[in-house]
Amino acid sequence: MGTNADNARLVAAAVTKYIGTKDKWPTSGGYGERVDLALINAPLTIQAKFGSQQKDGTFNGVRGAVERYRNAYRDLDSGWLEHLANQDEQHLIALTNKGKLNGQRSKASAIIESAGAFVGRGLETRDEILADIESARSAYVGVKGLGNWTFEYFTMLIGEESAKPDIWITRFTSRALGRQVSHAEAFELVKGGCEGAGVRFVRAGSRHLVVRQHQPPTRHAGNSRLASRLLRRRLAVELTCDPLTPRCPDDRHSPS
Known part of the structure; x- marks a missing residue:
């Protein structure tokens, strides 16, 4: 070997x-400062297609879900994770998709909970998360249905060297x-x-x-x-x- x-x-x-x-x-540059978009993207990719552009210029799959959320809150320029943590589950499902995790929990509910877990630890910006990766990891994997690999992907989407x-x-x-x-x-x-x-x-x-x-x-x-x-x-x-x-x-x- x-x-x-x-x-x-x-x-x-x-x-x-x-x-x-x-x-x-x-x-x-991935999503840059938009940690909310990265946090939506990462769990949604679990057993899902990322998406492709349609004839009308919109996207399907995970990319389409992220873009619908981005467009709905285009004027939001700070407090991204707090705003995500306060989302209603059904509203977020309507904006993104109906994807579920293995335990049949909606991905939207896991996204909302993980955003709240970050905010609860004072990790609300890209720099704060990357400065305390292990605390951020603990917050993320503490959410039922989310694990280390999508956490690595989440950090990659905001600039960390990961995969x-x-x-x-x-x-x-x-x-x-x-x-x-x-x-x-x-x-x-x-x-x-x-x-x-x-x-x-x-x-x-x-x-x-x-x-x-x-x-x-x-x-x-x-x-x-x-x-x-x-x-x-x-x-x-x-x-x-x-x-x-x-x-x-x-x-x-x-x-x-």
């Missing part, structure tokens, strides 16, 4: 080979090592692999390190150079799939 360092080097090589060097990585080890990241690391890895191992190996490759660990806004296929697209198999270029382009798009980018892969197998 190799040592952790050996495995991290293999992942680093895969990052460089299939995704490219850090100077070719487009970046995003959500969903099916795409575990698939990437599993293929890099030639064996199945757990969510926890994938998280640590991607972190170590990115550090080994000399890149920042899954930059804010980059939702996935993705290798859905190592083979070139079938219809271009006869032209290896074109197939390789198309594959790199596809991976670059998926790497930078973020709250501001509509072209995102299915996230139905996300851990909480």
Whole structure:
């Protein structure tokens, strides 16, 4: 199986080979100061599609839910988490969606409770949350149905160097090592692999390190150079799939 360092080097090589060097990585600021939007986004992605743009210019999926909330409170310029914590559950469901967690609790109710938990600890802004990550983590995972992986994703969406080890990241690391890895191992190996490759660990806004296929697209198999270029382009798009980018892969197998 190799040592952790050996495995991290293999992942680093895969990052460089299939995704490219850090100077070719487009970046995003995620949601910036809008911690409420990040806190809505993270739980909603549990076993859900992120969303795509429709013909009328609106979005479906998780992105559509976040954008509806943003548009409803466009003039809100502070007190974001307190405002979210005071939402009525049914009203938030109507604004976002009817998604439920495993215990059949609505995701909206968990979002409202987590916002209240942050406010109760005096963690109301991006800087306050990032300055006391472990207190913020405790507040978040203390909400029934929410766990460490969506907390990591939440912090990534507001600028922390982190990742959500969903099916795409575990698939990437599993293929890099030639064996199945757990969510926890994938998280640590991607972190170590990115550090080994000399890149920042899954930059804010980059939702996935993705290798859905190592083979070139079938219809271009006869032209290896074109197939390789198309594959790199596809991976670059998926790497930078973020709250501001509509072209995102299915996230139905996300851990909480």
